[in-house]
Amino acid sequence: MIIPIRCFSCGKLIAHVYQPYLDLLEKGESSEIAFEKLGIDRFCCKRMIVAHVDLIDDLLKFPRLQ
């Protein structure tokens, strides 16, 4: 849906690096170097970002049922 605020396993704040991570990949950086630059060093936090599917843009198209 939308990137979780913290890592499920260790509790590190990860939501704020999701967009910078995508921007770095766009520039042609490898994920390893991107993670190094963004200060993510545990694999539990890496999988939060790598495995995330941002579905919220698709859901925005539908009106909310009130």
Place this chain on the structure above:
Amino acid sequence: MNLEVLEKNEQKLIFVIEDITIEMANAIRRIILTEIPVFAIEEVIILKNDSPLYDEIVAHRLGMIPLKTNLENYNLPRDCDCGGFGCPLCQVSLTCEVNNDTNKPLVVYSGDLNSNDPNIVPTHDKIPILKIDKDSKIIIECYAILGLAKDHVKFSAVSNCFYRYYPVIIFNEDDIKDKEEKELISKMCPVNLFELVNNKLELKEDYWKTCTLCKACEQNSNGKIKVTTQKGKYIFFIETDGVLPFEVLIKKTFELFNEKIDEFITKLEEIEILSKIY
């Protein structure tokens, strides 16, 4: 006690501590992990939410946002004179009102939260909370209180805190004669601490910084290399989200530690000895 800081920056603190018992090191670790009071959003009033996320999800996401904490001016709600009801001494209110008048979807960031205390603000401004479509609106009112991480992880002052043994590797180069064995050892170390220089096996000088104590070198040399640890010496790692500066964190830890010991002693003195156990 001897303390040497290896690395310190905004996020991480690494230090070596000497002449300390493991019980003491563990007490420090556990207090840092669970007992430091920290601000987090506890109550959320959602007046309008046009985003595709349910109110519960929005409230949960708001709660997870780490807030910069000032411990001096605030009380834990249960120690406060108001009895936990909520007063300016134990509560901070944050409000968020965003109206999307562009014609694109808009992300609402943690920076859009307006706090009534400029010291208690989200540690990062760019944490996405939710997304709203055009002509949509969001009005949220939140109340943050101090809390302990043993009640909920959102109140954790650190994102990681651990220590490990100080590794000591004992080996005699002359014992290992076989060239193949040397190659095998240098290959098996997962962090490449053994180097083959002129057919001689050499251990890197600062191996203790990265050695994982996996004992792969010991197993592959049939015990000619010995991996041991130094007693009373530990390498401490603390990693934070920017909630509290390290100085405040460590000071508070020892304050709490002393409080606990004092409480234990007074409780012990109160107890009447009813019967003697031989």
